[in-house]
Amino acid sequence: MLTRAERRRGIGWGLLSLAGIAFFVGIAVAALLSWDAGNTQSRLFAAYTWRILRFTLLQAVLSTLLSVVFALPVALALARRPRFPGRVWVIRLMALPMGLPVLIGALGLIGIWGRQGVMNSLLLKLGLEQPISVYGLSGILLAHVFFNLPLAARLLLAALERLPAEYWLLSSSLGMKPFSVFRFIEWPAARRVIPGIAGLVFMLCATSFTLVLVLGGGPAATTLEVAIYQSLRFDFDPPRAIALSLLQIGVTALILIAISLFPAPDDAGITAGRATRRFDGRTLPAWLWDVLAILLATIFLILPLASIVGAGVQANLWSLVNSPAFLRATWTSLTIALSAGLLAVLTSLAIIAGRGAISDMKTPGGTAKAFSVSLGGMSSLVLLVPPVVLGTGWFLMLRPFGDVARFAPALVAIINMLMALPFVMRVLAPAVETHRKRTGRLSASLGLSGFSRAWRIDLPVLARPLLTALSFAMALSLGDLGAVALFGSSDLTTLPWLVYSRLSSYRTNDADGLALILGIICLALTMIGTAGRRETNHG
Amino acid sequence: MRSTILSILAAAAAFSLSAPAEAQEKTLTVYTYESFISDWGPGPKMKEAFEKTCACKLNFVGVADGVALLTRLKLEGKGTDADIALGLDTNLISEAKATGLFEPHGLDAAAAKVPGNYSDDTFIPYDYGHFAVVYDTQAIKNPPKSLKELVDGDPAQKIAIEDPRTSTPGLGLLLWVKSVYGDQAPEAWAKLRKRVLTVTPGWSEAYGLFTKGEVPMVFSYTTSPAYHMVEEKTERYQAASFSEGHYIQIEVAGMLKGAKEKDLAKQFLKFMVSPAFQDVIPTTNWMMPAATTSQPLPDAFNNLVQPTKTFLMGSDQVAKNRQAWIDEWLTAMSIN
Numbered sequence: 001m002l003t004r005a006e007r008r009r010g011i012g013w014g015l016l017s018l019a020g021i022a023f024f025v026g027i028a029v030a031a032l033l034s035w036d037a038g039n040t041q042s043r044l045f046a047a048y049t050w051r052i053l054r055f056t057l058l059q060a061v062l063s064t065l066l067s068v069v070f071a072l073p074v075a076l077a078l079a080r081r082p083r084f085p086g087r088v089w090v091i092r093l094m095a096l097p098m099g100l101p102v103l104i105g106a107l108g109l110i111g112i113w114g115r116q117g118v119m120n121s122l123l124l125k126l127g128l129e130q131p132i133s134v135y136g137l138s139g140i141l142l143a144h145v146f147f148n149l150p151l152a153a154r155l156l157l158a159a160l161e162r163l164p165a166e167y168w169l170l171s172s173s174l175g176m177k178p179f180s181v182f183r184f185i186e187w188p189a190a191r192r193v194i195p196g197i198a199g200l201v202f203m204l205c206a207t208s209f210t211l212v213l214v215l216g217g218g219p220a221a222t223t224l225e226v227a228i229y230q231s232l233r234f235d236f237d238p239p240r241a242i243a244l245s246l247l248q249i250g251v252t253a254l255i256l257i258a259i260s261l262f263p264a265p266d267d268a269g270i271t272a273g274r275a276t277r278r279f280d281g282r283t284l285p286a287w288l289w290d291v292l293a294i295l296l297a298t299i300f301l302i303l304p305l306a307s308i309v310g311a312g313v314q315a316n317l318w319s320l321v322n323s324p325a326f327l328r329a330t331w332t333s334l335t336i337a338l339s340a341g342l343l344a345v346l347t348s349l350a351i352i353a354g355r356g357a358i359s360d361m362k363t364p365g366g367t368a369k370a371f372s373v374s375l376g377g378m379s380s381l382v383l384l385v386p387p388v389v390l391g392t393g394w395f396l397m398l399r400p401f402g403d404v405a406r407f408a409p410a411l412v413a414i415i416n417m418l419m420a421l422p423f424v425m426r427v428l429a430p431a432v433e434t435h436r437k438r439t440g441r442l443s444a445s446l447g448l449s450g451f452s453r454a455w456r457i458d459l460p461v462l463a464r465p466l467l468t469a470l471s472f473a474m475a476l477s478l479g480d481l482g483a484v485a486l487f488g489s490s491d492l493t494t495l496p497w498l499v500y501s502r503l504s505s506y507r508t509n510d511a512d513g514l515a516l517i518l519g520i521i522c523l524a525l526t527m528i529g530t531a532g533r534r535e536t537n538h539g
Numbered sequence: 540m541r542s543t544i545l546s547i548l549a550a551a552a553a554f555s556l557s558a559p560a561e562a563q564e565k566t567l568t569v570y571t572y573e574s575f576i577s578d579w580g581p582g583p584k585m586k587e588a589f590e591k592t593c594a595c596k597l598n599f600v601g602v603a604d605g606v607a608l609l610t611r612l613k614l615e616g617k618g619t620d621a622d623i624a625l626g627l628d629t630n631l632i633s634e635a636k637a638t639g640l641f642e643p644h645g646l647d648a649a650a651a652k653v654p655g656n657y658s659d660d661t662f663i664p665y666d667y668g669h670f671a672v673v674y675d676t677q678a679i680k681n682p683p684k685s686l687k688e689l690v691d692g693d694p695a696q697k698i699a700i701e702d703p704r705t706s707t708p709g710l711g712l713l714l715w716v717k718s719v720y721g722d723q724a725p726e727a728w729a730k731l732r733k734r735v736l737t738v739t740p741g742w743s744e745a746y747g748l749f750t751k752g753e754v755p756m757v758f759s760y761t762t763s764p765a766y767h768m769v770e771e772k773t774e775r776y777q778a779a780s781f782s783e784g785h786y787i788q789i790e791v792a793g794m795l796k797g798a799k800e801k802d803l804a805k806q807f808l809k810f811m812v813s814p815a816f817q818d819v820i821p822t823t824n825w826m827m828p829a830a831t832t833s834q835p836l837p838d839a840f841n842n843l844v845q846p847t848k849t850f851l852m853g854s855d856q857v858a859k860n861r862q863a864w865i866d867e868w869l870t871a872m873s874i875n
Contacts (some may be wrong), residue, residue, distance in 0.1 A: 107747055114753045115697070129545070135589075135737050211858065213702060213740045214748075218732065220873040235862075236610050313752075325578055361792075395614055405619070407602075451591045503743040504574045506766045506825065515691045 006449065007357045014354015014375050017347045021378050024414060025385055028393025032238040035396060049227070056223040059137060060206040061255075063144035067189065068194060071149045074297040075156035076186055077290035080281040090294060091157070092526045093301055094150035099368050099475035101496040101524030102147075102210045103503075104308060104515040109143055110134065111307030118303065134247045139215035143210065148201045148299060155200075155426050158468070159193040160186060162434055166278045166337075169373070170242060172279035181280050191283075193430060200255045200422050203383045206252050224248045226361065228386050249384045256380065305519070315509045320424025325498065330521075333478055333494040336409060340416035341473035347417065351375050352432050380422040387480075390415050408492045416480055420473035427472060431465035444538060471529025475522045495521075549551035565595040567803045570608055570621040573601040574824075581816075581823040588815045595803055604741075605707060605835040609635055616640070617797050622804045625665070625811075628707055630861075631790065632662055633854035643697070646805060650812040650830045653789050654849040662791035665811045666826035668760040669785035669846045670711045672698065678755035680747040680778040687717050689781070690731045690820040697736035698756035698787070703865055706741045707788065712758050713868055714857065715786035718850040724864075728871035738872070750776075761785065761844045764826050768839035784848025790826065 057280060081087065097105055112118050113134045120132060134142060167185050176184070209225045216222070224244055232241040258515070281290065288319040320326055358372040360365050391411065399408050439457050493501070495518050502511040567589075576582030576599040586597045602611050605626045612619055627635055635641060643660040651658075653667045668698045672689060674682045680697060683689040689698070701709035726776065736754045739745040761778045768774055792811060794804045810816055814833035817854035821828055821836050828836075 035777075051873070099657060103744060103747070107751060110748065110753050111751065114751075116752050123843075210740060210744070213705075214737060214744050217737045218735060218872050219702065219738060219869050233610060234606055234704060236613055239620070257766070323578070392610075392614070399618070401617060499571055501577045501749055504577075504741075505577055505579045506746075506763075506770070507579060509745060511747075 003136065003444075003449070007360060010353040010357025010360075011371075014351035014357065014371070016383075017350040017354070018371075018375055018378055019381055021418065024418070025382065025390065027397055028385075028390045029242060029512040031393040031396040032242055036239045040226040047282070049247070052222045052224055052227055053247065055221060056206055056225075056248075057251065057255070059140050059144070059212070059221070060208075060225075062137075062199050063141055063148065063205040066141055066203040067148040068198050069150050070145065070297070071156055071189060071197075072154035073289075074149070074153045075160060075190070076182070078153070078157050078254070079160035079186070080286070081290055082276060082278060085093065088530055090298055091154065092296065092523060093230070093305070094154050095471065095475060095526035095529065096305060096519060096522055097147045097150055097301065098472070099479040099525070100308075100399075100515070100519060101479050101499055102208075103214070103479055104499065104511075104518075105147060105304065106211055106214050107144060107311075108304035108308040109146055111304045111311070113139075113142060116474070135215060135217035137216075137221065139217070140208075140221060141211055143211045143215050144205045145209075146301070146304060151204075152197050152201055152422075153297070155193060155197045158192055158427065158465070159189050159430060161276065162430065163189050165277070166279070168278050171257055176280070178280060178283075178286055182444045193426075194423050195259045196426055198257050199380060200383075200426055201424070202255060202259070203252060207384060207386065225386060229388055232388050232392055238392070241386075241392075243387050245386055248386075249381060253377070253381055256377075269344050272369060307450070307514070309516055309517060311512035313513075314517075315513025316511050317515070317517070319512045320510060325493070326514070326517075329493045329495050329498045332409070332492060333496075334521075336413045336416065336494065337474040337477040339410075339413040340420060340477040341470045343413065343417040344420040344424045344473040345428070345470050347421060348379070348469065349427045349432070351379050352429050355429075356433065356436060379425045382418045382421045385418070386413050390418070396500055405492065410420050410539065412492070412494075413477075416477035417473070419480065420476045421470050423476060424469040427465055428462075428470040431462060435461050445539075473524050473526045478518065478525070480523060496525065552610055561626070562651060565593075565763070565800060565803060566630075567593070567622050567800055567807055568598045568600060568620050569623045569625050569807070570600045570602065571618075571625040572604045572608060572612065575599075575626060576601045578821065581819045584819045584823065585803050585816060589807065590865055591637055591811055592810065592815075593803060593806060595800075597807075603665055605631060606852075610640075611636055611766045612640055612795075619633065619797060621795050622798035622800055623794055623807055625790075626791070627655065627662065628852065629789045629791065629854055630707065630710060630857045631854070632659065635793070636661060637858075640795055641793045642798070642803060643796070644794050646806055646808060648812065649807075650871040653829050654787060654846070655789075655851045657789055657851065658792070661859045663808055664811060664829040665789055665816070666787040666820045666824060666829050668762050668826040669787050669844070669849070670708065670715060671761040671763075671781070671785055671844060672700075672756050673753070673759040673763045673776055673778050674756045675749070676775055676777055678752075682756075682777070685779065685782040686715065687807040689734070689779075690727050692743035693866065694757065698734050698738050698752050698758065699748045699754045700738055701742055702740055703868060704739045706739075707739075708742050708745075708758055708760075710861070711786050711788055713864055714852055715850060717864060718769070718786060718852065719783050722810050725867055729874065732872050735872075748765060760826070761828060761846070762821075762825050762840075765821070765843055766838070767841045768769050769837055770820055777783040778844045780844040780846070782847075784850055785844075786844035786850040787846075789829075789851070847864075 009018065009361050020229060068234055078087065110117060114120070114130075115133065117134075123132065132162065163185065163315075171185060206223065207225045209224055212223050224247065228241050228244045228248070231237045231244060239345065281287065354375050355372050358368045361368060364372070394411050395404055398404050435458065442452050443457055479496060481500060499511045499514045499518070501507075502514060541758060566801075568662050571582070572678065574580050586599065589597050600621070605628050608626050612621065612624060619640070624635075624641075641661050646663070648658065648663045650657045651664045653664045653689060657664060668681050700712055703709035703713040716727055716731075717724050732805075737748070739748070742759065745757050746759060748754050759778075764774070764777050764791050791855050792808065794801065794808060800802045812830040814831060817828040817830050817832045818834065820826060821832075821840060827840075
C-alpha cells in the first residue's frame with residue numbers, strides 16, 4: 001500500500017544502491033582486467049582447481065549444515081525462555097566470535113581442542129590414550145561452527161521473537177503440545193529465514209581462508225580463496241585471479257539459488273504489538289532440554305573465548321592501552337567500523353525500500369521482477385567478491401590520482417560495508433518487511449508519510465533491529481584484516497593489523513593482550529546492539 | 540541523498556585518518572615491510588640515525604611483507620613514489636629485475652658480506668638468516684640433527700610449517716628440501732607430511748602455534764632463539780643444527796630507476812651497510828647483520844647455530860621452477 005510517489009522513490013533508492021555496488025565492484029574488476037599481465041598461466045582448469053573447488057564446496061556444505069542444525073535448538077530454547085538471569089549475556093556472547101580476527105579465534109579454539117588443549121588433557125586424565133586431533137576437516141568444521149553457530153542462532157532467535165504475541169496466547173488456550181507448537185508456530189517461522197541464514201553461512205565458509213589453512217592440516221584442505229590470494233599476491237596474475245573469483249561466485253550462486261528454491265512461506269501476522277509472553281515449555285523435560293541446549297552452546301562458545309582472555313590478561317594491558325600506536329589503531333578501527341556500519345545500514349534500507357516497492361506493485365513486470373531479484377542477489381553475493389580483488393583493483397584505479405594512502409580509509413570502509421551488507425540485510429529485511437505489513441495500511445489511512453512516519457511509526461519499532469544491524473556490521477569490520485592488509489601504509493593501522501604486526505615481530509604477549517581488548521570492544525558494541533532488549537521482555 | 544551521505548562519510552573517513560604530509564626540501568621514500576617499521580622493528584631507530592646525517596626526511600611506507608612489496612611496486616609501475624625498496628629477498632630478485640623498475644646502484648658494496656658470497660649490481664644485502672627448525676627443549680630431548688632425520692623421524696613429534704604458496708619461509712623450506720633431495724624431493728615430502736601438524740599461511744601463524752605449546756617444532760630461523768634469550772631471558776627454544784647445511788634467506792634493498800633523489804638513495808644504501816644501520820638489525824629485526832657492526836653482537840647470538848654449509852639457489856632458477864616445484868609439493872602433500 002504505497003503511494004505512487006513512495007513507490008517511485010523506493011525504486012529510485014534501490015536503483016541507486018544497485019548501481020553503487022555494481023560500480024564499486026565493476027571498477028575494480030575492470031582495472032584488474034585492463035592490466036597487461038603478460039605471463040598469464042593457463043592452469044585455471046587444471047586438476048588442482050577442480051580439487052580445491054570440490055573441497056571448498058564440501059567443507060562449506062558440511063559447515064553450514066552443522067552450524068544451522070545446532071543453532072536451531074539453541075535459538076528455540078532461548079526464544080522459549082525469554083527471561084532468565086544472564087540471558088542477555090548469552091546473546092551478547094554470541095556476537096563475539098564474529099568480531100575476533102580469525103587467527104585469534106583459531107588460537108583460542110586450539111587452546112581448548114588442540115593437541116595440548118584442555119579437552120585432550122581431560123581425555124588423558126580419564127585414561128584415554130589417543131589424543132583427538134583437530135587438524136583436518138574436523139578442525140575446519142569445528143572452527144566454522146564456532147564462528148557461525150552463534151550467527152545463525154541470533155538470526156533465528158530474531159525471527160522467532162518477531163512472532164506476534166497472539167500466537168502464544170492462542171497456542172496456550174488451544175493447549176498445544178510442544179511438538180505442535182514446533183510444527184505449527186516455530187518451524188514455519190524458522191523455515192522462512194533458514195534459507196537466508198544457510199546461504200550466508202555457506203558463503204562465509206566457502207570464502208574462508210586462514211581458518212582452513214591453519215586448521216586444515218595441509219594443502220589437501222585449500223579453498224578457492226587461497227588460490228585467488230596466491231594468484232594475486234604471490235604470482236601477480238590478475239586475469240587468473242579474476243577467473244577464479246568468477247568461478248567462486250558462479251558456483252556459490254548456483255548453490256544459493258538451489259537453497260532459495262526451498263519454499264519460504266510468507267508469514268507476518270497482524271498483531272496488536274503487545275509484548276511477547278510465552279506460556280509453553282513449562283514441563284520439566286522441556287525445561288531440561290532448553291537448559292541443556294543453552295548450556296552446551298554457551299560452554300562451546302565460552303571455552304575458547306576464556307582461553308583468549310587467559311592469554312590476554314598475561315600481557316601488560318596497561319602499557320598496551322597507553323601506547324600511542326594502540327590509541328591510533330583504535331581510533332582508526334572505530335572510525336572505519338562506524339563508517340562501514342552506517343553505510344551498510346543505509347544501503348540495506350535503500351535495497352529494502354527498492355524491493356518493497358516492487359513487491360507492492362500489483363502486477364510487477366519482468367523488468368521489475370528481475371530488478372528485485374538482482375537487488376537481493378547483489379546484496380548477498382557481494383560477500384563472495386574477494387576483498388583482495390576489490391582492493392587491488394581500486395589501488396590500480398586510484399593510483400593516477402595521487403597517493404593511495406589518502407583514499408585507503410574510505411576504500412577499506414566501503415569494502416567492509418560490502419562484506420557486512422549480507423549480514424545487515426538478514427537482520428533488517430525481515431524486520432522492516434514485517435513492520436511494513438503491520439503498519440503500512442494504518443499509516444496510509446492516517447496519511448502519515450515521510451519523516452513523521454519514520455519518526456513516529458518506524459523508529460520505535462525498528463530502533464532495535466537497526467542497532468543490532470549496526471553493531472553486527474561494526475563488529476565484522478573491527479575484526480577484519482583482509483581489506484586493510486592490501487593498502488598497508490603506516491597511516492592506516494587497525495587493531496587486527498596491530499595484532500598481526502605484533503605477532504610477526506615475536507611479540508605474542510602483546511598480540512594476546514590486544515586481542516583481548518579487541519574482544520572487549522566488540523562486547524561493548526554488542527551491548528549497544530542488544531540494548532533495549534530487556535524492556536520488551538516484560539510480560 | 541544516499542550518495543551525498545556516502546561521499547561525506549568517505550571524505551570524513553579519509554580526512555580524519557590521513558596524517559597531513561609535511562613538505563620539506565628533500566624526502567627519501569623507502570618502501571619496506573610492516574614489521575620493519577613497527578615500534579619494535581629497526582625502522583624508528585634507523586630513521587633517527589639517517590636523518591642526522593642527511594639533512595633530509597626519511598619516509599617509510601610499510602606493506603605486509605616482501606612479496607607484497609614487489610606487488611605494490613608492480614602496481615605502481617614507473618610512477619612509484621619509492622626511491623628505495625628495502626625487504627625483498629633473494630628469491631624475488633629475478634622477478635624484481637624483470638619489472639625493469641630498478642637501477643644498478645653503481646656502488647662498491649664490498650662491505651656487505653653474507654654467507655655464500657652473494658653479490659649483485661642492483662641489490663645490496665642488509666641482513667640474512669638461515670632457515671632452521673626451532674624446537675621446544677621442554678618437549679623434545681633429541682632434536683633432529685639433519686634434514687634426513689627430520690624427514691624420517693617419529694611422526695608423533697609434530698612440526699608446523701608454512702605454505703610455499705603464500706609465504707617466503709614456506710618457499711624457503713621447499714627450496715631447502717629440493718637442494719638436499721633433488722629429484723627425490725616428492726618422496727621426502729610424502730614422509731615429512733606425517734610429521735606436519737599443519738601448514739599455515741604465514742610465519743606468524745606457525746610461530747604462534749609453537750609458542751602456545753601446541754606444536755614442539757616450527758620452521759623458522761636460526762636467529763629466532765636469540766629473541767627469546769635476549770628479550771625473555773629463556774633458553775627454552777633452540778634451533779636444530781642440520782648436518783647437510785641450511786638454506787639462507789638474504790634480505791636486500793635496491794634503488795628505483797624513477798627515484799627522485801638518486802644521490803640521497805645512494806647515500807642511504809651506503810648507510811645501510813654501515814655500522815649505524817647494522818648495529819640495530821640483530822636485536823630489532825632478529826636477523827644476522829650483513830656487514831660489520833661497531834660492537835660485538837649480544838652473547839645470545841654467539842650461542843646460535845652456525846651452519847657449516849649454506850644453500851642458496853639462483854634467483855633465475857627459482858623463478859623458472861617455482862610453480863612446478865609447488866605443484867610437486869601439492870601433489871606429495873595431498874596424497875592420502
